[in-house]
Amino acid sequence: VRDPQLAPPRLHVAFAALGLAFLAIFSWVFFKEQGAEWRSAQARFRELQATVKNPHQLAQSAVAAGLQQVWLPDLGRVDRCTTCHLGVDDPAFATAPLLFRTHPGTWLTTHPVERYGCTVCHDGQGEATDYVHAAHKPIAGVEHPMRPLETIEANCGACHRSLDPPDAPRLAEGRRLIAESGCVACHDIPGFERVTFRGPALDSLGYKLRPGWLEGWLKDPKSYLANSKMGNFRLSDAEISSLRALLLSQKARGPLEATGVDWKKADTAAGRAIFGEVRCVSCHAVNGRGGTMGPELSRIGDKVRRAWLFSYLKDPHREQPETAMLQYRLTDTQVRDLTAFLLDEYRTTDVGPEPAPAPYQDAHAVAEGRTVFVRRGCYGCHELEGIHEPGKIGPSLAGVADRDPEQLPYGGKPVRRTTDNYIFLKLEQPDALGAPSLMPTFSFAPAQAARITLALASLHKADLPASRVVKEVPPAPYHPRGPFGELVTRYRCLSCHRIGGSGGNLSTVPLDRIGSQLQRDYLVGYLLNPGAVRVSVEARMPVFHMLPEEARTIADYVATTFLDDDMDRYDRHFTPADVNRGETLYSQLGCVACHQLNLQGGYVGPDLSNTGRRLRPGWIAAWLMAPNRYKPGTLQPDYGLSAADARALTAYLSSLGVGPTGTARPPAAAGGGRK
Amino acid sequence: VSSRHVILALFLVAAGCHHQAPAPPADPVVDALRAEEQTAGLTYAEGQGKHLFDQYCATCHGDGGQGDGQNASNLNPPVPDLTTSKSVADSSYVRRVITEGSAAVGRSPLSPPWGRSLSRQEIEYVTLYCQALAKKKH
Numbered sequence: 001v002r003d004p005q006l007a008p009p010r011l012h013v014a015f016a017a018l019g020l021a022f023l024a025i026f027s028w029v030f031f032k033e034q035g036a037e038w039r040s041a042q043a044r045f046r047e048l049q050a051t052v053k054n055p056h057q058l059a060q061s062a063v064a065a066g067l068q069q070v071w072l073p074d075l076g077r078v079d080r081c082t083t084c085h086l087g088v089d090d091p092a093f094a095t096a097p098l099l100f101r102t103h104p105g106t107w108l109t110t111h112p113v114e115r116y117g118c119t120v121c122h123d124g125q126g127e128a129t130d131y132v133h134a135a136h137k138p139i140a141g142v143e144h145p146m147r148p149l150e151t152i153e154a155n156c157g158a159c160h161r162s163l164d165p166p167d168a169p170r171l172a173e174g175r176r177l178i179a180e181s182g183c184v185a186c187h188d189i190p191g192f193e194r195v196t197f198r199g200p201a202l203d204s205l206g207y208k209l210r211p212g213w214l215e216g217w218l219k220d221p222k223s224y225l226a227n228s229k230m231g232n233f234r235l236s237d238a239e240i241s242s243l244r245a246l247l248l249s250q251k252a253r254g255p256l257e258a259t260g261v262d263w264k265k266a267d268t269a270a271g272r273a274i275f276g277e278v279r280c281v282s283c284h285a286v287n288g289r290g291g292t293m294g295p296e297l298s299r300i301g302d303k304v305r306r307a308w309l310f311s312y313l314k315d316p317h318r319e320q321p322e323t324a325m326l327q328y329r330l331t332d333t334q335v336r337d338l339t340a341f342l343l344d345e346y347r348t349t350d351v352g353p354e355p356a357p358a359p360y361q362d363a364h365a366v367a368e369g370r371t372v373f374v375r376r377g378c379y380g381c382h383e384l385e386g387i388h389e390p391g392k393i394g395p396s397l398a399g400v401a402d403r404d405p406e407q408l409p410y411g412g413k414p415v416r417r418t419t420d421n422y423i424f425l426k427l428e429q430p431d432a433l434g435a436p437s438l439m440p441t442f443s444f445a446p447a448q449a450a451r452i453t454l455a456l457a458s459l460h461k462a463d464l465p466a467s468r469v470v471k472e473v474p475p476a477p478y479h480p481r482g483p484f485g486e487l488v489t490r491y492r493c494l495s496c497h498r499i500g501g502s503g504g505n506l507s508t509v510p511l512d513r514i515g516s517q518l519q520r521d522y523l524v525g526y527l528l529n530p531g532a533v534r535v536s537v538e539a540r541m542p543v544f545h546m547l548p549e550e551a552r553t554i555a556d557y558v559a560t561t562f563l564d565d566d567m568d569r570y571d572r573h574f575t576p577a578d579v580n581r582g583e584t585l586y587s588q589l590g591c592v593a594c595h596q597l598n599l600q601g602g603y604v605g606p607d608l609s610n611t612g613r614r615l616r617p618g619w620i621a622a623w624l625m626a627p628n629r630y631k632p633g634t635l636q637p638d639y640g641l642s643a644a645d646a647r648a649l650t651a652y653l654s655s656l657g658v659g660p661t662g663t664a665r666p667p668a669a670a671g672g673g674r675k
Numbered sequence: 676v677s678s679r680h681v682i683l684a685l686f687l688v689a690a691g692c693h694h695q696a697p698a699p700p701a702d703p704v705v706d707a708l709r710a711e712e713q714t715a716g717l718t719y720a721e722g723q724g725k726h727l728f729d730q731y732c733a734t735c736h737g738d739g740g741q742g743d744g745q746n747a748s749n750l751n752p753p754v755p756d757l758t759t760s761k762s763v764a765d766s767s768y769v770r771r772v773i774t775e776g777s778a779a780v781g782r783s784p785l786s787p788p789w790g791r792s793l794s795r796q797e798i799e800y801v802t803l804y805c806q807a808l809a810k811k812k813h
Contacts, residue, residue: 104720105720105796105799106794106795106796106799107796109795110796148702148705149719150704150705150708150709150712150719151704151705151708166794167794167796167797169723169726170708413701414698414700414701415700415701415702415703416699416700416701416702417700418702420702420704421702421703421704423704424703424704424707425703428703446703446706446707446710446711447707447708447710447711449707450703450704450705450707450708450711453704454704536734536745536746588778588784589784589787590776590778590783590784590785590786590787592785593735593746593749593750593784593785593786593787594746601749602735602746602749602750603745603746603749604734604735604746627792628791628792633730633792634792635730635731635734637776637787637788637789637791637792638788638791638792639776639787639788640788640791
């Protein structure tokens with residue numbers, strides 16, 4: 001008799017099948033888990049641990065059991081890399097197989113795994129626990145596989161926003177190139193908001209240029225200046241001819257009258273002497289040697305007209321209010337000789353005589369030129385009357401690193417589809433990616449383009465939590481006023497020197513404390529006739545031909561304004577014992593390696609023979625104790641001196657070049673000691 | 676040639692026979708940086724060390740580390756040739772000289788300490804570059 005409570009036989013079979021299925025699935029999962037890659041890795045690590053030689057480190061090393069993970073909720077990341085990479089923060093595994101090896105360098109000291117995980121720097125799939133899915137190598141469907149070491153600095157840039165990030169030289173170089181190449185003239189780039197890039201104003205070009213020059217320049221700026229900042233706009237002949245008509249019709253201001261200047265008496269030998277004396281080469285290269293702040297002058301004679309050059313050298317700010325070039329105080333005769341020398345010495349031999357200025361009145365061509373000027377975004381760099389900037393011509397580069405690589409053009413090139421590769425190709429050949437491009441060709445060397453790519457590949461869409469971002473506070477712009485301000489503007493001190501974080505970086509320490517740093521009389525003498533403080537430095541301060549009262553105005557102003565009270569309060573009453581001990585320290589520390597003193601020593605740092613007349617003691621002591629605080633990257637080593645040792649050295653150095661009672665040795669006019 | 680190379684070669688041959696895979700797509704960014712490293716004959720870390728060496732050290736030690744920098748003639752005792760120095764092989768010794776100065780290892784004080792100017796990472800880079808200079812010579 002069938003028991004009605006019992007299930008029908010068909011159900012028995014179903015239950016049995018279900019049971020078996022569960023068993024099978026369970027076993028499969030169990031064996032798969034037991035056989036997981038990371039388990040065998042951990043087993044191998046335990047074997048390795050037993051062979052590690054340093055028992056102290058062994059005691060501290062990770063106990064390899066189970067999945068390891070670092071959870072970073074603020075970044076939305078879970079990194080399980082340390083499940084296998086078990087020796088990564090243990091110095092005992094420095095020579096272990098790669099899988100278990102200690103992380104190279106000191107990166108984990110500054111970026112501990114618990115706080116940063118791994119994928120923040122390396123990319124890859126942090127949640128995966130096997131080699132393939134962790135995307136150690138590119139795999140389908142993973143947007144950010146691990147970055148090769150070569151490009152890893154792009155990820156430094158996601159957090160480190162300063163223009164000169166530490167320990168990431170490729171990124172820093174990329175950002176420098178972006179700032180110097182004028183990318184910001186056409187693109188908004190996060191982090192570069194304070195970078196400005198301006199080319200010369202063009203409103204008087206008709207008076208400036210020899211007309212034949214402009215055509216070659218517009219066709220390819222590099223044909224005239226090998227390191228021209230202007231890219232090649234790949235202009236058609238028609239565009240060039242209309243732009244030329246527009247630009248040569250610009251005659252807002254005629255050159256300054258050269259009345260009383262007799263060009264027949266121009267003395268190119270005297271001009272050559274002035275060229276050397278005022279140190280044009282500190283900023284301008286000739287024949288490949290010299291500074292880079294201004295354009296190379298090797299073929300200036302092919303480019304500009306004589307009357308214009310005379311006028312420009314006499315008052316550069318009248319023509320180019322934003323130029324970095326200073327206004328020398330030269331006589332008309334000196335300017336004439338310098339002009340004649342430049343035009344005669346630096347030109348192509350067959351350049352021919354200067355043609356008379358021709359009127360350009362082809363209204364149609366001028367109007368057409370204006371259209372080209374606007375269409376190609378020339379206004380991004382160059383001022384031109386009547387053109388009102390309609391905003392930057394290029395797209396903003398915010399978030400460029402997160403553009404979908406599948407949607408980007410690669411011009412049919414056989415490259416892996418990554419945003420990096422797209423940016424690189426665009427930089428190298430803007431017009432070869434299958435779509436017409438207004439972007440000029442800059443002819444970056446591949447290694448440079450790669451660095452710029454790294455810098456741009458750090459620009460992500462989503463911003464990081466503020467606690468992760470490392471940036472520097474931008475300085476407030478500094479505009480000195482009054483008679484001092486006029487002199488700073490005339491002599492363009494801020495082209496090379498820095499005050500309050502503003503200004504150039506061609507020079508020694510920032511001038512913020514210069515009043516506490518230099519003896520006043522020394523400064524006056526130096527401004528009137530700047531000698532070489534560091535003889536091995538090529539870019540030297542120009543000889544301004546400054547008036548004595550101007551030098552005094554500057555010295556008096558800085559002596560009351562650019563001060564550091566702690567330095568000024570420094571006790572300057574040194575004992576002879578201090579001086580003697582300082583002299584001993586001077587030789588013990590090996591200062592002679594870099595500094596000249598009594599005709600002995602190296603040429604790296606300043607000659608110290610007249611330090612007592614040059615520097616103030618409070619500054620000497622402060623500088624010796626923390627040189628990097630005042631000039632990051634300085635070649636002055638930080639010896640970690642105690643205050644007493646610094647004082648002894650200060651006493652010794654302050655005694656150099658002054659008499660025993662603190663009065664100056666000849667020349668007697670320079671006052672040493674206290675002011 | 677180690678056994679690893681042999682195995683790798685065999686593996687590559689086997690892979691080649693089976694798949695005849697097309698050339699992998701190029702990575703021009705990585706390639707550009709690798710080409711640069713290869714031209715210089717320096718790894719990434721050594722290349723970073725070179726930048727620092729050029730800035731801080733070359734004025735005495737010379738661009739190639741041979742003790743012929745522009746300031747070398749002013750120094751007594753003379754600047755050692757890093758490319759032939761036996762001490763350079765010992766990385767902890769090199770690191771110590773860079774960090775604490777040559778006086779710390781009982782030599783003249785003319786090579787100053789850079790431990791307070793450079794980060795530890797930077798000192799690692801310079802150390803590796805000094806060793807690369809010595810290796811290049813051999």
